[in-house]
Amino acid sequence: MPQLGLLHGRAWAVLFGQLRRPPGAVCIRAVHSHSQGTRDLSPQQVVVREKILDMVVSCFKRHGAKGLDTPAFELKETLTEKYGEDSGLIYDLKDQGGELLSLRYDLTVPFARYLAMNKVKKMKRYHVGKVWRRESPTIAQGRYREFCQCDFDIAGQFDPMIPDAECLKIMCEILSGLQLGDFLIKVNDRRILDGIFAVCGVPESKFHAICSSVDKLDKMSWKDVRHEMVAKKGLAAEIADRIGDYVQCHGGVSLVKQMFQDPRLSQNKQALEGLGDLKLLFEYLTLFGIAEKISFDLSLARGLDYYTGVIYEAVLLQTPAHAEEEPLNVGSVAAGGRYDGLVGMFDPKGHNVPCVGLSIGVERIFSIVEQRMKTFGEKIRTTETQVFVATPQKNFLQERLKLIAELWDAGIKAELMYKNNPKLLTQLHYCENMGIPLVVIIGEQELKEGVIMLRSVASREEVAITRENLVAEIQKRLSES
Amino acid sequence: MPQLGLLHGRAWAVLFGQLRRPPGAVCIRAVHSHSQGTRDLSPQQVVVREKILDMVVSCFKRHGAKGLDTPAFELKETLTEKYGEDSGLIYDLKDQGGELLSLRYDLTVPFARYLAMNKVKKMKRYHVGKVWRRESPTIAQGRYREFCQCDFDIAGQFDPMIPDAECLKIMCEILSGLQLGDFLIKVNDRRILDGIFAVCGVPESKFHAICSSVDKLDKMSWKDVRHEMVAKKGLAAEIADRIGDYVQCHGGVSLVKQMFQDPRLSQNKQALEGLGDLKLLFEYLTLFGIAEKISFDLSLARGLDYYTGVIYEAVLLQTPAHAEEEPLNVGSVAAGGRYDGLVGMFDPKGHNVPCVGLSIGVERIFSIVEQRMKTFGEKIRTTETQVFVATPQKNFLQERLKLIAELWDAGIKAELMYKNNPKLLTQLHYCENMGIPLVVIIGEQELKEGVIMLRSVASREEVAITRENLVAEIQKRLSES
Numbered sequence: 001m002p003q004l005g006l007l008h009g010r011a012w013a014v015l016f017g018q019l020r021r022p023p024g025a026v027c028i029r030a031v032h033s034h035s036q037g038t039r040d041l042s043p044q045q046v047v048v049r050e051k052i053l054d055m056v057v058s059c060f061k062r063h064g065a066k067g068l069d070t071p072a073f074e075l076k077e078t079l080t081e082k083y084g085e086d087s088g089l090i091y092d093l094k095d096q097g098g099e100l101l102s103l104r105y106d107l108t109v110p111f112a113r114y115l116a117m118n119k120v121k122k123m124k125r126y127h128v129g130k131v132w133r134r135e136s137p138t139i140a141q142g143r144y145r146e147f148c149q150c151d152f153d154i155a156g157q158f159d160p161m162i163p164d165a166e167c168l169k170i171m172c173e174i175l176s177g178l179q180l181g182d183f184l185i186k187v188n189d190r191r192i193l194d195g196i197f198a199v200c201g202v203p204e205s206k207f208h209a210i211c212s213s214v215d216k217l218d219k220m221s222w223k224d225v226r227h228e229m230v231a232k233k234g235l236a237a238e239i240a241d242r243i244g245d246y247v248q249c250h251g252g253v254s255l256v257k258q259m260f261q262d263p264r265l266s267q268n269k270q271a272l273e274g275l276g277d278l279k280l281l282f283e284y285l286t287l288f289g290i291a292e293k294i295s296f297d298l299s300l301a302r303g304l305d306y307y308t309g310v311i312y313e314a315v316l317l318q319t320p321a322h323a324e325e326e327p328l329n330v331g332s333v334a335a336g337g338r339y340d341g342l343v344g345m346f347d348p349k350g351h352n353v354p355c356v357g358l359s360i361g362v363e364r365i366f367s368i369v370e371q372r373m374k375t376f377g378e379k380i381r382t383t384e385t386q387v388f389v390a391t392p393q394k395n396f397l398q399e400r401l402k403l404i405a406e407l408w409d410a411g412i413k414a415e416l417m418y419k420n421n422p423k424l425l426t427q428l429h430y431c432e433n434m435g436i437p438l439v440v441i442i443g444e445q446e447l448k449e450g451v452i453m454l455r456s457v458a459s460r461e462e463v464a465i466t467r468e469n470l471v472a473e474i475q476k477r478l479s480e481s
Numbered sequence: 482m483p484q485l486g487l488l489h490g491r492a493w494a495v496l497f498g499q500l501r502r503p504p505g506a507v508c509i510r511a512v513h514s515h516s517q518g519t520r521d522l523s524p525q526q527v528v529v530r531e532k533i534l535d536m537v538v539s540c541f542k543r544h545g546a547k548g549l550d551t552p553a554f555e556l557k558e559t560l561t562e563k564y565g566e567d568s569g570l571i572y573d574l575k576d577q578g579g580e581l582l583s584l585r586y587d588l589t590v591p592f593a594r595y596l597a598m599n600k601v602k603k604m605k606r607y608h609v610g611k612v613w614r615r616e617s618p619t620i621a622q623g624r625y626r627e628f629c630q631c632d633f634d635i636a637g638q639f640d641p642m643i644p645d646a647e648c649l650k651i652m653c654e655i656l657s658g659l660q661l662g663d664f665l666i667k668v669n670d671r672r673i674l675d676g677i678f679a680v681c682g683v684p685e686s687k688f689h690a691i692c693s694s695v696d697k698l699d700k701m702s703w704k705d706v707r708h709e710m711v712a713k714k715g716l717a718a719e720i721a722d723r724i725g726d727y728v729q730c731h732g733g734v735s736l737v738k739q740m741f742q743d744p745r746l747s748q749n750k751q752a753l754e755g756l757g758d759l760k761l762l763f764e765y766l767t768l769f770g771i772a773e774k775i776s777f778d779l780s781l782a783r784g785l786d787y788y789t790g791v792i793y794e795a796v797l798l799q800t801p802a803h804a805e806e807e808p809l810n811v812g813s814v815a816a817g818g819r820y821d822g823l824v825g826m827f828d829p830k831g832h833n834v835p836c837v838g839l840s841i842g843v844e845r846i847f848s849i850v851e852q853r854m855k856t857f858g859e860k861i862r863t864t865e866t867q868v869f870v871a872t873p874q875k876n877f878l879q880e881r882l883k884l885i886a887e888l889w890d891a892g893i894k895a896e897l898m899y900k901n902n903p904k905l906l907t908q909l910h911y912c913e914n915m916g917i918p919l920v921v922i923i924g925e926q927e928l929k930e931g932v933i934m935l936r937s938v939a940s941r942e943e944v945a946i947t948r949e950n951l952v953a954e955i956q957k958r959l960s961e962s
Contacts, residue, residue: 033598035580038552040595043606046548062889064896066863067527071519071627072553072584072611092575093584096615101516103553103574114521117514125524130553134577146552158899162878173889287882289890382547397643401768408543408654409770415545418639 037135037145043382048369049148049362052178053128056150056360059174060126063166065152068125070110072132076100078346082109084305085212089133103132107151108306108339108357115155115353116346122156122353144363153357155343161277164310164338165284167358171314171334172290174360180333180368182317186250186297189278189310190337192259193301195271199264200242202235209233214247215301218315218331222248250297253282277310302337309338310356316368334360381435386478388436389416390427393443403442403452410471412478431457437481438474518616518626524863529850530629530843533659534609537631537841540655541607544647546633549606551591553613557581559827563590565786566693570614584613588632589787589820589838596636596834597827603637603834625844634838636824642758645791645819646765648839652795652815653771655841661814661849663798667731667778670759671788671818673740676752677779680745681723683716690714695728696782699796699812703729731778734763758791783818790819791837797849815841862916867959869917870897871908874924884923884933891952893959912938918962919955 034040041049079090079102091103104110107127115123128150135145152170154163168185175183193214197207213228220228222244229235229243246265249255256278265271278296285291302311314334336358344352373380389404397420407414415436417427424441431439441453441462451464454473465473515521522530560571560583572584585591588608596604609631616626633651635644649666656664674695678688694709701709703725710716710724727746730736737759746752759777766772783792795815817839825833854861870885878901888895896917898908905922912920922934922943932945935954946954 033556034552034594035554035556035582038554040552040591040598041548041550043547043549046550049550050548061865062892062894064864064866064894066524067522067531068524069522069527069530071515071521072613073516073519073627075514075516092577094573094575096573098615099516110521113515117521132553134579146554154899156899159878159901162882162899165882169886169889284882287879288886383545384542385545397640398764398768401643401646401765405650405769408650411543413543413545418635418637418643420640 035145039144044380045366045370047380047382048373049366052362052365052369053148053150055177056174056362057126057128059170059177060150060152062173063124063152063170065124065126068111068114068127069129070104070107070114070127072130073101073103074110074113076102078102078113079105079109082305082342082345084208084303086133086303089135091132091134104129105133106131106304107149107359108153108304109342111151111153111155111357112306112339112342112353112355113346115343115355116351120155120353124152124154126150126152147361147363150360150362151357153355155353155355157354161280161284161310164277164356165281165288167336167356168281168285168294168312169288169290171312171336171358171360172288172293175314175316175334178365178369180316180365183293183314183333184317185294185312185314185334186300187278187281187294187310187312188297188300189274190302190307191270191274191309192265192278192298195265195268195274196243196246196298199268199271200246201239202243206233206235210235210243211301212303214243214299215303217247217299247299250295250299252291252294252296253279255296256282274309281310302335306339306342307337308340311335311337312358331364332361333364334358379435383415383434383436384413385415385434385436386413387415387438387440387474388427388431389414390424390431390439390441391422391443392424392441394421396442396444399442399447403440406471407440407474410475412471412474428457438477440470440474516626520625525861526847526851528861528863529854530847533843533846533850534629534631536658537655537843538607538609540651540658541631541633543654544605544633544651546605546607549592549595549608550610551585551588551595551608553611554582554584555591555594557583559583559594560586560590563785563787563823563826565689565784567614567784570616572613572615585610586614587612587785588630588840589634589785590823592632592634592636592838593787593820593823593836594827596824596836597832601636601834605633605635607631607633628842628844631841631843632838634836636834636836638835642761642765642791645758645837646762646769648817648837649762649766649775649793650769650771652793652817652839652841653769653774656795656797656815659846659850661797661846664774664795664814665798666775666793666795666815667781668759668762668775668791668793669778669781670755670791671783672751672755672790673746673759673779674782676746676749676755677724677727679751680749681727682720683724687714687716691716691724692782693784695724695780696784698728698780698782728780731776731780733775733777734760734767734772736777737763755790762791783816787820787823788818789821792816792818793839812845813842814845815839860916864896864915864917865894866896866915866917867894868896868919868921868955869908869912870895871905871912871920871922872903872924873905873922875902877923877925880923880928884921887952888921888955891956893952893955909938919958921951921955 073093076092083105090105093101107129111127130146131149132146135143171185193211194207197210202210210229210233213225213233217225226240226244229240230237256275259265260275282291285294300311300313312335313332315332338356340352340354343355344350387407389400391400400416404414404416437457439455439457441455446452450467452467452470453462454465455462554574557573564586571586574582588610592606592608611627612630613627616624652666674692675688678691683691691710691714694706694714698706707721707725710721711718737756740746741756763772766775781792781794793816794813796813819837821835822833824836825831868888870881872881881897885895885897918938920936920938922936927933931948933948933951934943935946936943
């Protein structure tokens with residue numbers, strides 16, 4: 001036999017006796033992997049994901065959101081200059097003629113583009129969809145290059161902090177509902193951060209770079225962040241120290257009040273606006289009964305360019321798995337903020353629509369739930385089949401086909417074995433393995449007598465049912481279980 | 482005021498008073514469109530799509546399918562040489578370092594790649610997902626460059642035609658269930674087509690080109706197709722005429738029997754295999770009660786390279802809209818076939834897994850259902866909100882927020898107006914417009930007496946309910962409606 005590498009086109013096809021197309025259409029290389037940083041979801045994973053997404057979407061609907069869907073790719077210029085330092089992670093499509101396109105990087109920018117394009121001034125929408133980022137994949141942390149986001153946003157000119165408070169309420173409802181263990185939502189305001197930089201003496205040209213350094217405080221110590229500011233970003237040491245006094249603070253509403261009294265910060269108009277809004281926000285959060293879940297954290301900066309006001313990020317405080325397990329480091333599981341300037345960037349006249357929203361990092365939540373299920377050895381059904389149509393008899397395919405069509409037509413979820421002469425034991429084992437609750441068994445004797453045996457897989461009890469009553473009896477049993 | 486074109490970065494940001502980031506991060510161009518050939522789905526369209534997809538997926542689950550999800554892009558080589566003449570329509574990603582990637586063109590090739598990669602020998606799976614093709618968009622016909630496919634496939638070595646018959650049953654169930662009017666499923670077999678070409682004297686090198694011509698018979702007359710074969714593809718006129726005798730035939734199982742008797746075709750081994758399978762298929766379709774929906778159509782060719790046996794395509798026979806309406810030309814709404822050689826192309830040793838499947842062209846079905854709804858002026862709710870929390874009073878935001886949090890926490894879908902002092906009439910109008918069935922009204926008097934007014938939007942009846950009983954009463958009313 002010749003080596004595979006020497007076989008070409010038709011020869012290979014003939015050898016394997018399967019392909020019919022002419023030489024050009026036959027592929028000889030063996031390709032058998034998905035691309036790096038992406039993954040297939042197995043049936044088990046699809047079931048877990050569906051349960052989590054159902055729960056998330058039902059919360060969004062509970063808060064009156066409408067669904068929206070946008071294309072996977074946008075015009076390249078739509079995504080340009082929205083994501084700051086992370087813009088290099090955008091996937092571009094190849095120029096094959098026509099427009100220059102990029103895969104969407106989040107669901108927020110397409111939403112803003114939709115609002116501007118359709119001149120929508122007010123909308124509460126949710127969107128569940130995939131986004132793509134060319135990140136170095138550290139898959140252990142639940143980070144992929146393709147991942148699912150669940151977004152909820154409120155667009156429109158309203159009285160301050162009411163929609164913002166609802167966004168935080170939604171985050172609490174979802175994180176509680178998914179039983180991921182204790183969590184905390186860090187809150188800050190971009191205007192307060194800018195105010196801090198201003199009163200500490202950061203030159204305006206360095207705001208962005210210094211903000212990026214502050215953003216690292218969840219992973220690095222203040223000492224290391226300070227070093228970066230001074231050594232790498234050329235900030236004067238005393239300015240860095242002043243910043244340090246602020247950004248190491250976190251607390252509840254009392255910290256908001258304390259900052260109002262701060263002799264330097266209280267001189268800054270932007271910071272005062274931010275503090276005023278946070279004070280109001282905490283009032284509403286108290287009415288919602290979630291204030292104790294929220295921490296005013298001056299180190300929270302958020303990476304994206306488009307935020308203009310309140311920002312927030314939810315972190316899990318403990319992993320729900322067994323104590324002896326490695327804790328799964330999942331970082332933040334939900335985040336968001338106010339972006340009042342983004343819609344205007346897509347409007348020819350710059351008309352703005354104020355927006356606030358949140359994004360649930362479901363991919364990380366999938367990892368946690370999957371690990372929890374592994375730990376507890378939970379088994380999940382990957383099909384919903386209710387009835388299996390079996391026979392102990394040879395040459396009974398015709399009877400089985402007629403019977404299963406009746407079940408399908410009655411809306412009953414049913415399967416059979418695609419064999420002319422399957423063994424009864426094989427058929428019953430299949431039901432046990434797949435968790436199928438009922439089996440109908442048809443044989444020569446039953447056919448003569450006009451009955452079918454209905455068997456419960458769990459109890460192994462069998463009863464004879466007349467053919468006419470079978471569908472009704474199955475429906476009765478299923479509605480009872 | 483300077484012209485927009487003269488404003489740069491920060492200046493523009495300052496002018497519009499919204500953006501906080503340094504100059505580089507500010508975009509001045511007004512971009513406000515999605516890319517050509519794609520579209521956003523509005524909330525109305527999302528609701529319609531969800532209903533259709535729910536119905537399709539529940540049929541797939543009724544037949545015991547497991548869910549599977551694969552990434553939006555695959556390694557470029559995975560898609561190479563699978564789609565024949567249409568390969569030019571594949572979207573490639575830009576080479577930004579790393580692997581060469583392409584957006585998936587269908588859900589079948591990723592499924593085959595998954596089976597080979599995971600050495601899965603047997604699987605019944607469904608997959609609902611977007612695929613991308615660089616087609617000249619003729620949007621009126623419901624053709625887009627991004628569109629949703631719903632696939633069901635059965636992989637594994639089974640007795641002949643049982644899974645194939647189930648695929649046709651599924652197509653019938655879905656098309657009947659969606660009430661799209663009368664439909665017909667054309668069936669043919671690639672081996673019969675090849676047999677016809679062989680016995681008519683087509684040189685093997687021209688099989689592919691002639692097959693493509695035959696594929697056009699649903700849009701072109703035989704005269705024009707014949708002309709293409711002879712003038713453009715260099716086929717001898719008498720050979721074309723012999724082909725014409727065959728491919729203009731269509732009928733039921735009797736045509737299968739007739740072809741068995743055909744003096745030329747009955748000499749061809751491949752054709753005989755195909756005819757034998759079709760005969761068996763029609764037996765099973767009769768048992769399923771759907772034989773009268775199926776037409777053996779020798780002109781059916783299907784574009785894709787990977788089919789090796791039975792192929793099929795469902796077409797609507799009439800549009801369900803009003804008689805005076807323009808009929809919507811939607812072409813085929815579902816299609817599929819057997820592809821026994823595809824998995825082997827991804828397996829290093831060429832091991833094959835026989836497969837058969839179908840794809841529902843839901844995008845076209847969306848168009849039909851949307852048009853039908855327009856015609857009948859059907860209104861659909863885009864939110865599921867059950868209760869609106871209103872007040873006739875000024876400065877009652879705190880009470881409303883406390884109350885709505887109670888409702889949300891009880892799982893009730895509720896909304897309020899994001900205003901400190903909304904007008905009662907505005908609030909009630911909103912409920913009527915949005916189809917929200919219940920309103921709870923809280924005012925000073927009610928607060929004093931410890932009651933809430935519960936109003937039915939339809940009947941405009943109001944009753945006072947004590948605060949403690951409100952959630953229970955709402956739940957009772959909602960469960961009754």
